[in-house]
Amino acid sequence: MPLPPKIETQDTVSPIDGSVFVSRQLANEHQVLASVEQAVTAYSGSNNSWKQTPLARRKALCQKAIEQLLSHKDDIAKELSWMMGRPIRYCKGELNGVAERSDYMFSVSEQALVDINIEDKPGFTRYIKREPLGVVVVIAPWNYPFLTAINVIIPALLAGNCVILKHSAQTPLCAERLYQAFTDAGLPAGVFQYLHMSHDNTAKLIANEQVDYVAFTGSVYGGEMVEKAASGRFIGVGLELGGKDPAYVREDADIDNAVATLVDGAFFNSGQSCCGIERIYVHQSIFDEFISKAIALAKQYQLGRADDPTTTLGPMVRTSAADFVRQQIADALDKGAIAHIDETLFPMSQQGTPYLAPQILTQVDHTMSVMTQESFGPVVGIMKVSADEQAITLMNDSDFGLTASIFTQDINQGIVLGERLQTGTFFLNRCDYLDPALAWTGVKQSGRGCTLSQLGFEHLTRPKSFHIKHP
Template identity: 65%
Template sequence: MSKLQCISPIDGSVYVERHLASNPEILAALARAELAQQTWKRTPLRERIAIGRRAIDAFAARESQLAEELCWMMGRPIRYAAGEIRGFVERATHMADIAEGSLADIRLPDKPGFTRFIRREPLGVALVIAPWNYPYLTAVNAVMPALLAGNAVLLKHSAQTPLCAERMVEAFAEAGLPEGVFQYLHLSHGETEALIRAPTINHVAFTGSVPGGAMVERAAAGRFISVGLELGGKDPAYVRADADLQHAVETAIDGAFFNSGQSCCGIERIYVHESLFDAFVEQAVALVRQYKLGRSDDPQTTLGPLVRADAADFVRAQIAEAVEQGARAHIDPAEFPLDAPGTPYLAPQVLTNVSHEMRVMTEESFGPVVGIQKVASDEEALALMNDSEFGLTAAIFSRDVDAAMALADRVEAGTVFLNRCDYLDPGLAWTGVKHSGRGCTLSRVGYEQLTRPKSFHFKTQL
């Protein structure tokens, strides 16, 4: 029987081992989900919400355990790991809070002799495919609204974070969710692709790489099911001449290096007005030098290992290539003794003298490196921000709200921030453009992705 192994980036040990689901087990899970959904969709919405809230409480009660597991599975520093559990609670609670309003019938103006309204109906069985970098936050975006809308859910997590799927299902089971409504499956890539083709699957929510998203689209082609894709990012920040310099440095650098840069909406390139450029770089480098690279189970660590050694080596290659092309590296890796080729431990790096001729400014890095480029105007910054195949988020730092709004209207991104970055407000639609994906999660718009409209047109007077 094939097995899944989670290799901890902390020390290379096998942290979790699970068997991969066999074809009979997959078919049984599909049958349970299809049957359970027929009853679940008829369960009153308020009862579904109550179960969801109990699941949130059960999940939150395990914060310490979940944080420690997260630390060991994917390398999040233990001092920050609990923040993901709290983020899960925030998002899940918001989607529960707005469920009744978002799923309420849409009533049309009165028309004598007729009753007309639109009802949101569940799609059926949703497959949620979640990544390792924010395994709880990315999953909850689709899982909670899908369940509250009356769908059954099958959850497939990354092989790097298999316990996350198990813990989420356990919390809902403890809350009294009927058996079969929410299940997890540990699957290979091939089995996942085959599952997408299964006639029982009515929706796929995928978070991951661009090639992974292309696979999902190919597998779902011709089935006429809805697909939500949250893919890569190469998110920019622009620091205008009127920005609060200290705030811009602290916020943008945190957005670039939190989670060791392993965030689809992390800041990967920064454009700074020439009047602030030198000061910004000086302060940014000084701030980055304060990071402590170490084992993620050490409470003093502020920069943990990347998820795998090959991921770190990929970023090393980007940096080396940029330096060969003329970029200036401001951090000496020797300042971070754990940094070593062939290991997941990688020193943070700040690059200047960069351009869009370099991969590090155009290709997703997903690691602790950021390029900082000088610009002379808003127009130059805007052109560079939009010069990307990605469009997930973008950040502007400015004291002039009107000027920032005029720029934001022209930025090609799913979310534009002012004076902040790398945060998902669950009240807003989480979406991307270009190669960052399509569809959306969170907000009341997210419920529209997990339901279909059904119109009722009754002639009541004959």
């Protein structure tokens, strides 16, 4: 008699106090396979399958699901804060972003999915349909757990795909909240599912021959594992893998705006943002003024428990992540960098905890890991530069290319410089923001593929050409 499958569980440890906030049983291999079969059946198993459901009906159900999700804002905000450590005062903001992005995707879906008609040719009818792919697996991270997931889930469902969501072990309740919202909205069984899984079973899911697309957001290492699991299957794999996003402040910039924008871009969400500002280059003529104002602003942050409404800088997601940033800072100081924030101003910042004070470093260079390796924490290195050419060279000196920002009052020259940057998104006089009308993509180790904008739908559909000769 075969032994029953081993039951595996995962614990989500809250960075607020180190307690186990939620525990969940992981799906076994049989449950993973059953989920795929249910998705395949829901996708194309009958005449009223999700693939055959009219776009207007898909859109109505998805809109209702978003309304259901947003009706629980207060509870979701508390869960977010406890799971990943974002200050409670900012948690509802992510759900506002979910509404903004979903509304945009609803508004452009008809145009994005419409047939492409080819010019008349006597005796022929020709057109291209955009067909759904089938079963889409979404692997979402913890740092913006709803936004990163919704970027793919909504266009995938609108296009007629079925979705299986695997969320980070740090934020499992986000997957459950999304599932409940779609269920309450009346989505047919199997169209949207979630699975809490081990890494091994996640790899097996990706390798399953009935999975048609994988969208992953996470580390470069995680992206390599996804590519390896999908190797040889010739399916689409979308990868958003992070960055080391730079900013350049020209001598003609509005300094107050640049300081306020970039300090927020560096320290919001404790620096745990894929498109957060991680390195800044400032023209030498305004360097001292910029540094003085940035230090003064950084000192105003209130480091504390994420569930405290007065906190503006919460703990990092885990102690090991904070320790990595501490090591980067120590490495930079050993090589001659200067730290400008006295940690004693932030009593909660202590070794052996995820609580870490914000830090601004100068006298930095590209021999230091803090200027080349993704920090994903509340630290930013600021270098003095003498000219545009030096700044552009340093900004492009990176293995990553997600976003890059320039601050200047000369819009035309700013755009000229932006054309030379190796990046997925170029910002002028702003940073750290995703406009749903613009394609979200990266170059180099920041990944490949695209979400958001009308272009995001193209990665979740395949073209099918119709070439019809009339008798």
